[in-house]
Structures are given as structure tokens and as C-alpha cells.
Amino acid sequence: MNILLDECVPARLAREFASHSVTTVQRRGWAGIKNGDLLTLAQNEFHVLITVDRKISEEQDLTKFGLAVMLLRAATNRLEHLRPLAGRILEKLADAPAGAITVVSS
Numbered sequence: 001m002n003i004l005l006d007e008c009v010p011a012r013l014a015r016e017f018a019s020h021s022v023t024t025v026q027r028r029g030w031a032g033i034k035n036g037d038l039l040t041l042a043q044n045e046f047h048v049l050i051t052v053d054r055k056i057s058e059e060q061d062l063t064k065f066g067l068a069v070m071l072l073r074a075a076t077n078r079l080e081h082l083r084p085l086a087g088r089i090l091e092k093l094a095d096a097p098a099g100a101i102t103v104v105s106s
Helices: 011-017 035-042 079-093
Strands: 002-005 021-024 048-051 068-073 101-105
Touching: 002 011, 011 021, 011 079, 035 048, 068 079, 079 101
Parallel strands: 002 021, 002 048, 048 068, 068 101
Antiparallel strands: none
């Protein structure tokens, strides 16, 4: 599965998903691109966007995009708060529906 980590997610979180192909918005050269344009670009190459941006579902009609969005909810977006969610993320990846948001929280 191709996974894209949003720029607000620490790149080192990718290590938790070694069985998948993971890259970051920054590595892709998409840093600073607004969510709508980012989702348009990402849907062509990725199955899932992982983010901590709680406003994404309010600002975007996710049904227009052909990828799943996973929203991580933790105390902060620091790696030590997100890493404990990795197991739950992996469990939900296969069932994360395109065009919808899946919330993963601690």
C-alpha cells in the first residue's frame, strides 16, 4: 500500500510501516501545497494520506478524492505521541475507505 505522510506528521513515523511504501509530502516536493491541491495530486499515486490536520474534513469534500484519509488524534503531533497509534493505524489501513476519513486516536 502506498502511504503519504502529511507535512504535519513526523517523517520518522514511516519506520512504523515498514511493510508498506511510505513517503512524505516534503520528500515528494509538495510542501506548502494546500489540502485540496495536495489531495488531487496524492490520489494519483497513494492509497492513504495520514495527517493530524483536524480541519481537513471540514475544508474538503473527501468524497471527491480517490484516496483514504487517516486522521491521527494524539496529545501532540510529536513522534512520541503518534508512535503508540501505529498498531491501530496498521489495523485500519486495509479497511480505510477512499473518499472518507478514518480517525485513529489514543
